[in-house]
Amino acid sequence: MPEFNCDLHFHGPYSTGVSKNMLIPIIAEQSKLKGLHVCGMADMLQGTWFKHLKENIVEKENGVFVDKKEQVYFIPQVEIQCNRRLHHLVFLPDFASAENLKKSLEGKAVFDSWGCGRPVIRLSPEEIAGKVKDVGGIIGPAHAFTPYFSVYAHFDSIQKAYGSMGKEISFLELGLSADTVTADKIPENRQYQFLTNSDSHSPWPYRIGREFTQIEMKEPSFKELKKALEKIEMKEPSFKELKKALEKKEDKKLKLNVGLDPREGKYHLSACNSCYLKFSFEDAKKLNWRCPQCRGAIKRGVKDRIEMLSDGKNEHPDFRPKYIHTVPLAEIIQLALDVKGINTKSVQSMWRDFIERFGTEINILVDASEEELKEVNPKVGQKIVSFRKGFVYYIPGGGGNYGKPVICDSKEEFEKTKKQLELEEKEKNSFNGQKNLTEF
Ligand SMILES: [Zn+2]
Numbered sequence: 001m002p003e004f005n006c007d008l009h010f011h012g013p014y015s016t017g018v019s020k021n022m023l024i025p026i027i028a029e030q031s032k033l034k035g036l037h038v039c040g041m042a043d044m045l046q047g048t049w050f051k052h053l054k055e056n057i058v059e060k061e062n063g064v065f066v067d068k069k070e071q072v073y074f075i076p077q078v079e080i081q082c083n084r085r086l087h088h089l090v091f092l093p094d095f096a097s098a099e100n101l102k103k104s105l106e107g108k109a110v111f112d113s114w115g116c117g118r119p120v121i122r123l124s125p126e127e128i129a130g131k132v133k134d135v136g137g138i139i140g141p142a143h144a145f146t147p148y149f150s151v152y153a154h155f156d157s158i159q160k161a162y163g164s165m166g167k168e169i170s171f172l173e174l175g176l177s178a179d180t181v182t183a184d185k186i187p188e189n190r191q192y193q194f195l196t197n198s199d200s201h202s203p204w205p206y207r208i209g210r211e212f213t214q215i216e217m218k219e220p221s222f223k224e225l226k227k228a229l230e231k232i233e234m235k236e237p238s239f240k241e242l243k244k245a246l247e248k249k250e251d252k253k254l255k256l257n258v259g260l261d262p263r264e265g266k267y268h269l270s271a272c273n274s275c276y277l278k279f280s281f282e283d284a285k286k287l288n289w290r291c292p293q294c295r296g297a298i299k300r301g302v303k304d305r306i307e308m309l310s311d312g313k314n315e316h317p318d319f320r321p322k323y324i325h326t327v328p329l330a331e332i333i334q335l336a337l338d339v340k341g342i343n344t345k346s347v348q349s350m351w352r353d354f355i356e357r358f359g360t361e362i363n364i365l366v367d368a369s370e371e372e373l374k375e376v377n378p379k380v381g382q383k384i385v386s387f388r389k390g391f392v393y394y395i396p397g398g399g400g401n402y403g404k405p406v407i408c409d410s411k412e413e414f415e416k417t418k419k420q421l422e423l424e425e426k427e428k429n430s431f432n433g434q435k436n437l438t439e440f
């Protein structure tokens with residue numbers, strides 16, 4: 001059965017903070033260069049965007065959608081905010097079910113104004129899940145761990161958040177600040193399928209597809225996606241129960257999660273949201289979540305939130321696919337050439353040289369051999385290989401500030417850099433003469 005690289009969460013230009021270039025023909029063209037096969041349709045409940053989708057996407061066969069040049073497939077998708085300030089990721093069978101969902105939510109939200117691509121619905125998570133189910137769709141928490149609009153920001157349990165609809169939830173989206181290792185620390189999550197999506201607001205390949213999930217499907221349709229995300233039925237979320245359930249389950253359909261290292265996420269560590277000073281969980285608590293440097297608010301990081309809910313075990317269910325950490329190619333080129341911007345001419349022209357040779361970014365980052373890579377450019381080739389070998393130190397993100405990878409060229413250089421940067425981080429994040437962050 002074919003496997004598809006799927007990035008199933010985007011936003012259109014009628015959501016706030018989204019690039020004007022976020023249009024289907026550009027998304028399709030750039031996604032193809034990235035190496036994606038399936039994209040989400042984004043913001044389906046927003047009227048102007050819905051019209052744009054209908055003009056630019058065609059139904060190739062029953063439930064299979066493509067752009068007009070047939071560059072990538074699309075699956076109907078929208079993100080919704082509920083009255084508890086949670087973001088939910090919704091997948092739908094087709095255009096008609098999106099219209100039906102919108103109708104059923106009439107009077108509960110503003111849909112069509114500019115900035116309403118992600119509508120704020122005055123209903124509970126349970127009620128919204130019910131409406132989605134009624135039109136044949138599926139729903140799960142988006143970026144489940146981030147400190148503002150996520151299920152774990154406001155609830156201790158996904159089941160509880162969705163009330164009587166909790167049993168219907170089969171998947172969660174990890175978000176940029178979490179990966180499989182961190183998410184599975186919470187016992188309840190071991191029954192869910194994990195999706196990795198970019199949540200991109202811009203169509204360029206250093207944003208789009210920076211996270212994606214490889215899924216086995218007969219064809220890239222909602223029906224097949226739903227099958228792939230099917231819930232593992234268990235009496236209780238224990239490892240024993242899971243093993244039992246899996247003996248009954250057909251082969252696993254999710255093949256691979258690909259995404260940023262959680263340390264790159266902008267809410268990885270607890271940190272001040274105005275001066276970005278980072279804090280250990282213990283220190284943040286002692287300081288009553290107030291920054292001693294600027295009096296700003298300390299935002300609880302994903303790492304600390306997960307630790308709070310963890311059972312201390314490092315267990316993964318058998319169906320959990322491998323998770324590969326990645327960095328967008330343009331970012332690697334920028335590091336290799338040692339230039340300032342990711343949009344500079346030298347980075348962009350080098351990016352094109354590599355794409356011309358290997359076809360897609362995913363081929364370059366994952367598949368191409370060291371020799372071939374170095375033929376195009378020795379410095380960039382070396383950085384890609386070093387990244388694959390794990391010679392990367394991450395300056396962790398926090399408080400809304402992205403983390404940053406530092407890719408070293410050898411194990412020795414990596415050990416040296418790590419020591420030095422850890423020390424620098426401790427210095428930078430000390431307050432009242434006290435050094436915090438004993439551990440990253
Ligand atoms: Zn969101």
Ligand SMILES: [Zn+2]
Binds near residue numbers: 272273275296
């Ligand atoms: Zn501060």
